[in-house]
Amino acid sequence: MNTLPMSVVHRLPQSYRWAAGLAGGVVEAHTLNTLAAEDDLIGLRLLSHDGANAWEIMQKLRALLAEIQVECTLMEWQGEPCLFVQRSDESAATVRLKNQGVAIAETFIAQPV
Template identity: 40%
Template sequence: MNSNALSVVSRLPQHYRLSGHDDGRRLEALPEPLQSREDSLTGLKLLSHGHHSTYDALCAIRSHLEGLQIDSLILTWEGEPCLFLHSDDESTAMCALKTAGAAIAENISARYPF
């Protein structure tokens, strides 16, 4: 995963779930009271990377996470490919990405709401 040392990943601000429409690959954002559900997903958006395409970079990240037994899938959200994983795996995935050299961008207002 050395090529991900140039990747910058940001967590999407909401939690999501797969809806039961058609092929099950449609996402919907969860309202805040439902975000602790067992089936909620966390989304990761790639801000920059060292690959030819965002999809290729997400595939490399997904492959790295699968090697650590963290399931994820690549779906389009708001017109861009994003990586989605079970919310319970978020901390483990973020640690794995940091260890592999990816930078994690955080919304500063979420940490310091002044």
């Protein structure tokens, strides 16, 4: 049986896009003054594992998304394996991962009391 160890992913805070002429190969973060578009990418980074184990788990997550026809690209971003998914597929991707037992870490800003 091919099981997935307990995994926690974090949605990277920026939006991304394919670098000019390099779709599927190189991503770049949006500048702050750029409006988000449906064809933007979101990035998912694994928090629960690192090294070779992280790459293996991310391959399994990519396969889970492929089962429901959500296209994503697994590549290195800032030294770590990350999945990049079209913004328009973000909801489907996160629901699929949650249904398979993957925890999604949320970013929040603490409000002063």
